[in-house]
Amino acid sequence: MKKSKLQFKTPDDIEAVFYEAFMHCDADVMAGLWAAEGVVCIHPGSGAIVDYKTIIRSWGNIFNNAQRNGIKYTVVNALVSNDLAVHVVAEEMLSSGRVSAVVLATNVYRKFDSGWLMIEHHASLVQHRSEGQTLQ
């Protein structure tokens, strides 16, 4: 089944919907915001997935095993140039209102004729912090 793509006018628009889909475990929306080709997804501690179908399946697996009930995200850095945008985002995973884990993500979006789509999500768990490091 070929998922129809959602349409986004700005990188901020698609990022908001990405985190809505992530928070609500919505696999259909997640499938609609990734580009079909030239994509890379790296979940925390994992290898790189470079195939659209496998990326969407990996999000389905994450959603099936989700034990959190909220994500607060803060943009650490945002860059846009022509048809490419790179955001670094701090994701605070919430369970029962408390932060259970902090993940840093590099999200890359590309502008197609129909609008912006996600082409990369690289996430890593923050396990230790040292001098000069910040999440925001």
Add this chain to the structure above:
Amino acid sequence: MKKSKLQFKTPDDIEAVFYEAFMHCDADVMAGLWAAEGVVCIHPGSGAIVDYKTIIRSWGNIFNNAQRNGIKYTVVNALVSNDLAVHVVAEEMLSSGRVSAVVLATNVYRKFDSGWLMIEHHASLVQHRSEGQTLQ
């Protein structure tokens, strides 16, 4: 002390020098290939460093504690648009000729008047691999 910036004509040029500096623990070269502002560095398992001086100091600390003797890097994905380039790179850390760890990095480069400089390095350790995941 203000380090003078190196000059790179392409994202591939600066990436090659970045890994040369990484492999040879050359803090001066590392200092010369990062932009002075708008930078983000995330070492494996760590928080985000968004200040040039702290980023360069963090590389110095890594070089002081280096126990490997080689890095083999493979570009998983490369994108360029106008003055922004995003590379996903698999880094195989070698000790005595063997791969001791695999790290995935998103490297972002920006084109300035003087040439390309590094503006982001987001690295994460590959701790597990599952179906459909690849390093290349």
